[in-house]
Amino acid sequence: MSGDAVVSVQGVSKEFEVPGGSSMTALSGIDLEIMRGEFVSLIGPSGCGKSTLLRLIGDLTDPTAGSIAVNGKPAPQARVDRDYGMVFQAPVLFDWRSVEENVRLPLELTGNDKAARNARVSQMLELVELSDFRRHHPYQLSGGMQQRVAIARALAFEPALMLMDEPFGALDEMTRERMNSEVLRIWSQTGITVIFVTHSIPEAVFLSSRVAVMSARPGRITRVVEVDLPRPRTVETRESRRYFELVTEVREALRGSEGKGDPMESALERAAAEGGIG
Amino acid sequence: MGYLARNLRRNLPAIIVFVAAIGLLEVWVRSMEVRAFLLPAPSSIVGALVENWEVGYQIWPAAQTTLLEAAGGLVIGTLLGIGVALVISRWPVARDVALPVAVAINAIPIIAFAPIANNWFGVLSPNSKMVIAAVLVFFPIMINVLRGLTEVPASSLELMRSYAARPATVFLKVRVPNALPFFLTGLKVAATLALIGAVVGEYFGGLNVALGRIVVQSASKLAFEVTWAAIIVASVVGIAMYLLIVSVERVVIPWHPAVRGERAT
Amino acid sequence: MTALAAPPSRTRRRRVVTFLVFFGALFLVWEAVKLLGGDPIFVDGEKVWDPPLKISIASDLNLPHVWSIVSALADPWRRSADQSLLVFLGVKALYTWREAAIGFGLGTVIGIALAAAFVHSSLLERAFVPYVVASQTIPIVALAPMIVFFVGNDILAVVVVATYLTFFPVTIAMIRGLRSPEPRALELMRSYAASRRTIFWKLRMPASVPYLFTALKIAATASIVGAIVGEGPGGVQNGLGRAILDFNQSYITGPEKLWAAIFVTALLGITFYLLVRLAEVWYLRDRAPAT
Numbered sequence: 158m159s160g161d162a163v164v165s166v167q168g169v170s171k172e173f174e175v176p177g178g179s180s181m182t183a184l185s186g187i188d189l190e191i192m193r194g195e196f197v198s199l200i201g202p203s204g205c206g207k208s209t210l211l212r213l214i215g216d217l218t219d220p221t222a223g224s225i226a227v228n229g230k231p232a233p234q235a236r237v238d239r240d241y242g243m244v245f246q247a248p249v250l251f252d253w254r255s256v257e258e259n260v261r262l263p264l265e266l267t268g269n270d271k272a273a274r275n276a277r278v279s280q281m282l283e284l285v286e287l288s289d290f291r292r293h294h295p296y297q298l299s300g301g302m303q304q305r306v307a308i309a310r311a312l313a314f315e316p317a318l319m320l321m322d323e324p325f326g327a328l329d330e331m332t333r334e335r336m337n338s339e340v341l342r343i344w345s346q347t348g349i350t351v352i353f354v355t356h357s358i359p360e361a362v363f364l365s366s367r368v369a370v371m372s373a374r375p376g377r378i379t380r381v382v383e384v385d386l387p388r389p390r391t392v393e394t395r396e397s398r399r400y401f402e403l404v405t406e407v408r409e410a411l412r413g414s415e416g417k418g419d420p421m422e423s424a425l426e427r428a429a430a431e432g433g434i435g
Numbered sequence: 436m437g438y439l440a441r442n443l444r445r446n447l448p449a450i451i452v453f454v455a456a457i458g459l460l461e462v463w464v465r466s467m468e469v470r471a472f473l474l475p476a477p478s479s480i481v482g483a484l485v486e487n488w489e490v491g492y493q494i495w496p497a498a499q500t501t502l503l504e505a506a507g508g509l510v511i512g513t514l515l516g517i518g519v520a521l522v523i524s525r526w527p528v529a530r531d532v533a534l535p536v537a538v539a540i541n542a543i544p545i546i547a548f549a550p551i552a553n554n555w556f557g558v559l560s561p562n563s564k565m566v567i568a569a570v571l572v573f574f575p576i577m578i579n580v581l582r583g584l585t586e587v588p589a590s591s592l593e594l595m596r597s598y599a600a601r602p603a604t605v606f607l608k609v610r611v612p613n614a615l616p617f618f619l620t621g622l623k624v625a626a627t628l629a630l631i632g633a634v635v636g637e638y639f640g641g642l643n644v645a646l647g648r649i650v651v652q653s654a655s656k657l658a659f660e661v662t663w664a665a666i667i668v669a670s671v672v673g674i675a676m677y678l679l680i681v682s683v684e685r686v687v688i689p690w691h692p693a694v695r696g697e698r699a700t
Numbered sequence: 701m702t703a704l705a706a707p708p709s710r711t712r713r714r715r716v717v718t719f720l721v722f723f724g725a726l727f728l729v730w731e732a733v734k735l736l737g738g739d740p741i742f743v744d745g746e747k748v749w750d751p752p753l754k755i756s757i758a759s760d761l762n763l764p765h766v767w768s769i770v771s772a773l774a775d776p777w778r779r780s781a782d783q784s785l786l787v788f789l790g791v792k793a794l795y796t797w798r799e800a801a802i803g804f805g806l807g808t809v810i811g812i813a814l815a816a817a818f819v820h821s822s823l824l825e826r827a828f829v830p831y832v833v834a835s836q837t838i839p840i841v842a843l844a845p846m847i848v849f850f851v852g853n854d855i856l857a858v859v860v861v862a863t864y865l866t867f868f869p870v871t872i873a874m875i876r877g878l879r880s881p882e883p884r885a886l887e888l889m890r891s892y893a894a895s896r897r898t899i900f901w902k903l904r905m906p907a908s909v910p911y912l913f914t915a916l917k918i919a920a921t922a923s924i925v926g927a928i929v930g931e932g933p934g935g936v937q938n939g940l941g942r943a944i945l946d947f948n949q950s951y952i953t954g955p956e957k958l959w960a961a962i963f964v965t966a967l968l969g970i971t972f973y974l975l976v977r978l979a980e981v982w983y984l985r986d987r988a989p990a991t
Contacts, residue, residue, distance in 0.1 A: 215597055237599040249590045252690050253612045262608070263598050295692045448827030474846070477760075531715040531720040542969020544925040544930060546841065548963045550948050554763055631839045638841055650842050666842050675838030697726065 163318055163350045164214055164225075165192040169223030170375075171209055183209045185375035187223070188411055190198060191352060193265045193317075198353045198361035198368045198397065200407065207354045208322055214352065215243055215320050228317050239267065241318040242311030246326050248294040248303040251308075257291040260310045281309040284343055300333045305339065312347065325360070334395075337363055342391060358411070362403045363390060370410040379409040386401025466518060480667070483660035492661055498668050501646040504539040504561045504633040505676070508568020515569065516576030516621075523585040524610070534579075541574045548673040549639045551685025558640040568632030579621030582589050616691045619684050626676040634669050648674075684687065727766055728841045728967025733758050734765060757801040769963070771958035786959060789943060789964040797937040797968060799855055800927040803862020804919060810863065811915070818871075819878040819904070820896065821980025827876075848943065856937070861930030865922040872916030908985070913980040920972040928965065940965055963978050 166189040172180045184206040191197050192228045195247055199207040216236040227235035235241065242263075257278050260329055263276045270351055282288045285305040304324055311319055321340075325333045337360060344351055355361050361368045368382045375403050386394055395402055443450075443487045457477050464476040475483075487494050518535075523529045549567050556563035587610055638649025646669045653661035683695050726818040732972035737753035739760045752756075777788035833989050839859060848857040849899075889899045890933075916930070931941025940961065 168679075192505060217596060237598065239599060243594075243597045245590060245594070247590060249588075249594050251591070251609070251612065253615070253688070265608070266598050266600055266604060275507060296692070445826060446830075448823055449830045450826045452831065483835070511954045528718060530720045536720060536722070538921065538973050539966040539970050542921040542973070543962055543966050544928045544941075546929055547944050547948075547958075547965060549764070550951070551958075551962075554951075562943075627837045630837065634839045635841045639931075647839075647842075654845070662842075665836060669839060669842075670834060674834055677833070694841060 158322055161193040162190045163193050163195075164189070164229055164352065165226040165227075166190070166210070166214065167224050169213060169220045169225060170212075171206065171213060171218070172221045182375040183211075184220075185377055187367065187378060188374070189378060191350060192350055193350055195367065196341075196351045196365045198355055198365040199371060200368055200371050201356065201371030201376075201411065202353055203248060204376075205363070205371040205373040207371050207374065210371075211320050211322050211352060211354050211416055215241060239263070239314055240258070241320055242313070242316045244304070244307050244311045244319070244321045246323045248300075248307040249293070250303055250306055252295060252342045254289065254294075256287060256293050256295070256298070256306050258311055259295070259306055263310060263313045267277060277313060281313055283340070284312070284346065285309045304328070304336065308343065309341070312343070312349070315347075317350060319349050319351045321351065322354060322428065326356065333357075333360065336406045337361055338391075340364065341388075345389065358404055358407050362386075362407060363395060368407055370407060381411060382407050442494050449544065475663060479660045479664045483658070484664040484668070486676065487661055487664065492653060492665070493644050494646075494649065494661075494665060496642045497547055497646050497649055497665070498672055499631070500561070500644055500670055501564075501633050501637065502643065502696070504564040504645075505543040505568055505626075505629040505672075507561070507565035508632055509572055509629040510623060511565060512569035512572025512629065513576050513622070516573045516625075517580050517618075519573075520577050520580035520584060523581055530581075539579060540570065545571070545635045546639075549636050551600055552636065552642050559642055561642075563620050564633045564636035564641060564645075567636040568629040571628040571632040575621045575628065576618070579617045580614055583617030584610045586617075616684075616688050619680060619688065624682050626680055627673045630673040630676060718748045719987040730763070730766055732856050734760075734763060738763065750834070755762050756978065761955055764871070764959055769956045772954070773960050775952055777957070787941070787958055788974075789961055792938060792940045793964055793968045796924065796927050796931065797972065799858045799936075799939065800862050800923040800972070803859045803864075803915075803926055804866050804923040806862040807866025808870050808912075808916065811867040811913065812868070812874050813879055814871045815874030815901065818875055820900075820931060825875075832871055835864070840865060840929055844930050847930070849931045856863070856928035857933075858927050858936055858939070862923045862926035865926035868946065869915040869918045869922065870912070874908055877911030878904040880911065881907045885975065909949075913984070915977070916976045917980075920976045921969045921972060924969050924972060 165269060166187050167285065169184060169187040170182065171184040172182050172389060175181050187210060189210075199210060201207050209218070213220050214227060214232060216225075216232040222321070225232040228238075228240045230238065230240075251262070259272060259277045260281050278291075279288070282291055286310055287302065287305055287309065290302065295306070300305070319415060320392065324334050328336065340351070340353075341364060343349075351364075352363070358375070362382075362384055363399060367382050368384060369378050370380045370382065372379045386403065388395070443646065460476050464474060484494060489495055519533055523533055545567065552566045553563045556566055584606075591604065591609055591613075595609060600608075624673075633645075634647040634650070637645040638651055641648055643652070646665050649665040650662050652670075653659070653665065685692075688694055724748065735749070735751060736758070737751050737794070738758040740747050740751065741749040751894075773786040773789075774784055777783055777785040781788070783791075806855075818829060833991065842858075842863075844861050847860050851857045852862055878900075885903060889903055896903070927939065928941040928944065929937040930936075933944055936942060944961050944965070947961050951958055
């Protein structure tokens with residue numbers, strides 16, 4: 158493990174058994190290093206294994222081959238030591254707990270003293286700007302707010318790493334963009350390392366320092382795109398020329414990873430390049 | 436609109452049906468004297484109820500006795516049901532045994548094991564009725580608590596796994612709260628069954644001042660107004676137990692969609 | 701809603717084995733209790749074993765030996781009869797089962813019809829559902845004689861009682877089931893300009909089948925209980941209800957017979973339940989398994 162790598166994935170592959178006896182290779186030969194304080198996105202078509210990779214890092218499943226180190230330890234140990242917080246696509250809040258009780262949940266498992274616990278919860282709620290809703294129950298909140306509670310909860314025990322699996326996939330575009338800014342604010346305030354799985358190219362480029370593009374069948378990292386946009390990133394960033402260039406770069410990397418891509422599109426492109434059509 | 440007024444409005448159709456049914460019944464029974472023999476007019480049932488409230492057949496003390504037996508049976512059956520559900524959720528192999536046995540016990544009609552229970556625990560003792568009630572209560576409680584303990588969303592379990600939480604912690608913090616709504620659903624069913632168990636148990640023998648005994652004795656003396664009065668009181672007690680649990684639900688699980696009233700049941 | 705696929709044969713075999721082991725254990729416990737606290741055992745007039753404790757529940761009258769129940773099944777059911785108790789009870793069980801099945805079918809139809817009405821008219825629902833619920837708080841044993849009196853002293857009364865106990869779980873489950881399709885599915889149907897009737901038959905009904913089966917499993921045993929309870933006051937001679945009442949009256953002279961009758965009743969209940977379960981497994985075989 159070189160430098161200050163928070164996550165080190167080496168030669169990892171993952172196979173699943175398929176009903177009928179054969180096996181399906183979800184991931185093959187994954188090598189990835191993520192440095193402290195980075196914001197890295199994983200993007201790829203459905204079935205490329207990006208969520209699987211995230212869950213392997215979180216030790217929610219075991220690799221078939223290869224090794225994963227988190228915070229200098231094997232992934233299972235990192236899980237036991239609670240070195241990371243995870244945010245899923247659905248908020249997974251408990252109906253029967255209020256907002257502050259939900260955020261408190263991971264802290265209850267580490268047996269901190271009550272005063273420290275409550276202080277931490279208040280701090281987290283302030284971070285995601287939901288202090289006024291601490292007594293509310295999940296059903297009283299919108300989808301975006303629920304995800305913010307989930308983020309507060311994931312950060313509750315100050316982990317070194319945050320794993321996010323398409324957390325904003327269920328939200329509308331405008332809320333999504335707002336949440337993107339929220340996540341960046343939290344990231345810069347806490348200095349945490351983030352691995353972010355997404356379907357959305359604009360989101361990946363806006364948020365990350367690096368974007369890992371994956372391909373499907375078998376799942377591989379085909380390219381890593383460096384995102385050199387200046388920080389802090391704002392609404393203006395989304396409208397800058399460099400942003401569009403990077404989005405295009407990622408898109409093409411994705412298309413390339415899918416194989417020949419849409420034959421119709423490439424034909425049109427060739428025609429446009431040769432004959433100057435539209 | 437005030438809470439009471441809103442409630443009244445929602446229940447108005449049911450109230451109208453009730454009043455109309457009673458009215459029709461009264462008219463029909465009075466005009467067809469033949470049937471009055473077994474189905475007395477509602478007014479005479481009310482009369483018999485009032486007459487025999489504290490004296491005569493002593494319906495009110497009898498209701499208290501029966502309620503006590505039902506409550507006792509409810510407690511015993513609930514404890515047993517929860518206990519077995521806990522065992523099965525911890526050791527799933529027990530399920531293959533317990534479920535068929537529970538179904539089998541459920542299939543035995545009261546009239547078959549009530550005499551045996553009376554034999555075992557004493558005909559005149561309220562204990563025998565409590566046992567009968569407990570047998571009826573056991574199944575719905577067990578099955579509902581079991582569902583609540585085991586039907587937890589996979590995502591919640593995965594969340595707890597990401598916290599490296601111990602199984603005991605998962606049990607306490609996830610499974611038990613998850614089971615609470617299921618338990619209360621089962622309790623509603625069980626409460627009415629407990630009352631029926633107590634009444635039917637009394638049918639086969641017991642102290643005189645009990646609702647089931649009143650039904651039997653008044654019927655044998657052809658005093659059918661009293662019989663119906665006792666049946667109705669038993670039914671009302673059962674409904675009251677049911678409603679009590681509904682209000683407990685509102686306090687204990689106000690966050691649950693069914694209690695919030697989002698969609699009907 | 702959960703749909704249960706048939707388990708692989710390995711699991712099924714293991715279940716059967718576990719079940720048998722349990723029954724073996726139950727038998728041992730039963731006899732052990734009697735050995736400890738029951739009546740003394742005599743062989744050819746000689747007292748061979750005197751139990752150390754005296755538990756009244758374990759006496760031969762209250763808890764007959766398992767083998768005496770089994771042998772009573774093999775013996776004629778009455779001194780002057782040809783049929784063994786087992787065959788006698790078996791015939792009665794079949795008779796009762798027919799009544800229960802009719803009640804089961806009627807109760808299911810009524811339950812579905814009521815639920816359909818309630819789902820489409822919230823007015824009807826608010827007016828009548830409280831009474832549907834209240835109907836089950838009236839001890840059926842008390843109502844049964846009234847029903848017999850009104851309907852007549854025959855099978856019809858029994859069927860009515862069985863129907864009465866069946867329709868309630870079906871109604872409640874179907875209300876939930878018919879309402880179970882998510883709002884988006886309903887919107888889809890409306891976008892096809894589907895009539896309420898089409899929506900009912902093509903969306904609501906198929907969606908409610910898992911709920912229906914849950915209720916049918918409860919209704920199966922409930923209809924049998926209803927049939928037996930109805931036979932008592934109904935004076936129906938050919939069913940299990942009559943047999944139970946008779947054996948109850950003659951308990952002192954032959955406690956094994958009542959126990960045998962209870963055993964057959966439970967068997968009947970389980971069998972009916974398993975039939976419904978088989979139908980459920982077959983019908984829902986293509987649906988997604990439970991999470």
